[in-house]
Amino acid sequence: MVFVLKKVSVLGSTGSVGKSTLEVVSKLSDKFNLYAISCNENTLLLHEQITKYKPRFAVIIDHAKYKEFLDDYGDRIDSTKILFGEEGLHQISSHEDVDIVVAAIVGFQCLKPVSDAISTNKTVIIANKEILVAAGEMIMSILNKSDARLLPVDSEHNALLQIILSSGLEYKVNDMKYYESNINNITITASGGPFIDLDVSEFKNIKSKHAIKHPTWDMGEKISVDSSTMMNKGLEIIEAKLLFNLNLEKINAIIHRQSKVHALVEFFDGTIIAHMSEPDMKIPISYALTFPQRVYKSESRKFIFDNLTFEDIPMSKFPCYKLARTVAETGKNSGLILNAANEISVEYFLSDKIIYTDIPNIIEEVLDRVEITSNSDIGSILDNDKEVRIITKKLIKEKYGAS
Numbered sequence: 001m002v003f004v005l006k007k008v009s010v011l012g013s014t015g016s017v018g019k020s021t022l023e024v025v026s027k028l029s030d031k032f033n034l035y036a037i038s039c040n041e042n043t044l045l046l047h048e049q050i051t052k053y054k055p056r057f058a059v060i061i062d063h064a065k066y067k068e069f070l071d072d073y074g075d076r077i078d079s080t081k082i083l084f085g086e087e088g089l090h091q092i093s094s095h096e097d098v099d100i101v102v103a104a105i106v107g108f109q110c111l112k113p114v115s116d117a118i119s120t121n122k123t124v125i126i127a128n129k130e131i132l133v134a135a136g137e138m139i140m141s142i143l144n145k146s147d148a149r150l151l152p153v154d155s156e157h158n159a160l161l162q163i164i165l166s167s168g169l170e171y172k173v174n175d176m177k178y179y180e181s182n183i184n185n186i187t188i189t190a191s192g193g194p195f196i197d198l199d200v201s202e203f204k205n206i207k208s209k210h211a212i213k214h215p216t217w218d219m220g221e222k223i224s225v226d227s228s229t230m231m232n233k234g235l236e237i238i239e240a241k242l243l244f245n246l247n248l249e250k251i252n253a254i255i256h257r258q259s260k261v262h263a264l265v266e267f268f269d270g271t272i273i274a275h276m277s278e279p280d281m282k283i284p285i286s287y288a289l290t291f292p293q294r295v296y297k298s299e300s301r302k303f304i305f306d307n308l309t310f311e312d313i314p315m316s317k318f319p320c321y322k323l324a325r326t327v328a329e330t331g332k333n334s335g336l337i338l339n340a341a342n343e344i345s346v347e348y349f350l351s352d353k354i355i356y357t358d359i360p361n362i363i364e365e366v367l368d369r370v371e372i373t374s375n376s377d378i379g380s381i382l383d384n385d386k387e388v389r390i391i392t393k394k395l396i397k398e399k400y401g402a403s
């Protein structure tokens with residue numbers, strides 16, 4: 001039998017998950033072949049990646065950067081053909097040669113290629129949280145009509161997947177009752193962020209430079225703020241509800257400051273199985289790539305067990321987490337509203353236009369103002385998202401005088 005290498009497209013290869021994915025794919029070169037990579041505007045790194053990993057295609061989304069790149073190098077570097085924009089993304093996500101699409105583009109730009117990849121029955125490895133939160137129901141409905149597979153690389157959800165598979169259960173994203181009839185509850189962990197020990201009366205004095213420092217994971221500014229408000233954990237509750245179809249009261253989060261236990265599953269017999277590893281994204285990425293096998297050899301680092309602690313989340317400190325749980329229950333477009341209002345609020349906070357404690361207040365008010373409906377296609381999702389962002393900015397201008 002001839003063993004055929006699986007062809008992988010990495011959307012967003014210059015971001016942190018993208019970079020880790022390329023490292024894993026090149027380490028597993030006896031299993032995978034890099035089909036394509038893409039960047040928004042970091043063409044400097046893209047060029048480096050082209051030379052190093054030699055994909056068949058490389059896509060540049062930003063038009064000016066694409067033009068500039070063509071002027072410098074032409075439309076082909078050795079065996080790599082340079083493609084442009086949405087058309088290029090469409091090609092590398094849905095071409096019949098592609099087996100696996102890693103969706104690591106930040107934001108809504110990822111929605112169309114993910115939907116293309118699902119419709120063409122790819123294995124989709126999803127690193128993009130916001131499209132699961134904002135368009136999860138639509139994504140699940142096209143997934144149900146396809147033979148595609150959706151695998152999460154968010155460390156907690158990937159850990160849940162690993163526990164479930166290791167326990168002899170299957171991964172059934174589309175089955176509404178499967179986990180309800182097999183699992184008591186699932187728990188994802190949260191580091192607690194930088195303000196877990198700060199008195200809540202001090203929260204109003206938190207500045208953006210404090211909020212972007214995450215204790216255990218190395219991440220971008222926006223997600224670091226989301227971790228500090230626990231919105232990130234809230235978004236992950238929504239993500240978990242979508243992927244594992246359990247009632248909300250069976251989906252928990254707990255503070256575990258060391259980020260070494262990533263998730264726990266309690267089964268009917270009272271057994272709780274936990275997933276532990278050093279915080280290294282290459283572990284969940286490699287598991288998703290070789291799913292359901294475990295093939296990747298991690299750089300051997302000794303796992304340090306000392307002082308693993310677990311605490312309940314102090315809800316009164318983290319209203320964003322509470323809001324997200326309500327949204328997980330409400331469903332429909334409430335995830336979209338939460339996501340958009342949060343992104344705008346965090347953006348304003350990062351540029352010091354509003355204070356830290358305004359963030360949950362703004363989101364809550366936007367959730368009250370915008371109509372809850374269902375969006376069934378990409379067009380209405382994008383329109384709804386734009387609308388919510390405008391409403392959020394208007395509200396911030398009215399109430400906080402910022403623009």
Ligand code: MN3
Pocket residue numbers: 154155156236
């Ligand atoms: Mn996570």
